[in-house]
Amino acid sequence: MTNLEGRVLRRRALREPPPGSVPTWPCSPPSPPAWKKGRRGQRRRRGFPADPRTVFEELRRASAGGPADYAGVTWERVERDEGVFWPCPDPDGPDTPRLFAGSFPTPDGRARFHAVTHRPAAEEVSAEYPLHFTTGRVLAQYQSGAQTRRVDALRRAAPNGFVELHPDLAGRLGVAEGDEVRVVSRRGELRAPARVSPAIRPDTVFAPFHWPGAARANSVTNDAVDPVSGMPEFKICAVRVERA
Known part of the structure; x- marks a missing residue:
């Protein structure tokens, strides 16, 4: 490879392939x-x-x-x-x-460098949806998790989805570590336990995209696409967070 x-x-092959x-x-x-x-x-x-x-x-x-x-x-x-x-x-x-x-x-x-003009996100925050939402990965899971969630050691390391939010935001919402929260956008919502961390900005919440069901991050994300590449704008949209 x-x-x-x-x-x-x-x-090298670890074992014979399944039938x-x-x-x-x-x-x-x-x-x-x-x-x-x-x-x-x-x-x-x-x-x-x-x-x-x-x-x-x-x-x-x-x-x-x-x-x-x-x-x-x-x-x-x-x-x-x-x-x-x-x-x-x-x-x-x-x-x-x-x-x-x-x-x-x-x-x-x-090398050749080409200047680009900044284009803001397709969806801005508002009074109803005052927070930025972004998605990403965790070390123990990969993509949709269809393969990695079948591995016991990886499933133990990262057993379920979560919503990461800043302590200041958690305090305003009355949310503690492990409390279930709802992340709501104009398109849908996800439900997952809160993970309170100072590593994230107070105006932003994060969720990994490896899990289906109630924790499915792409229930929330925006389907806007880049006008040139056609790449979906999965990494930024406007949401609100509530206690579930």
């Missing part, structure tokens, strides 16, 4: 060399290599000379060095732990 810092790592599961490689279209293995030009998956090393060798050949060059990332080198950074065009040469350390891929080698 290649992680977000560009390091190529080997991930009915499939590896990821058949879920993607084979590369052109694999298509050519079909008789008379037929495009078929039969005969596509299932051995990880064989697939990896094809990736090395296919990426050679490209921006993400894996040609020098040999199987043995990954094993020996516990990870190799791309681009790495030469098996005997250095890898690239830091991309663009000396220059950038521009005519003069210098």
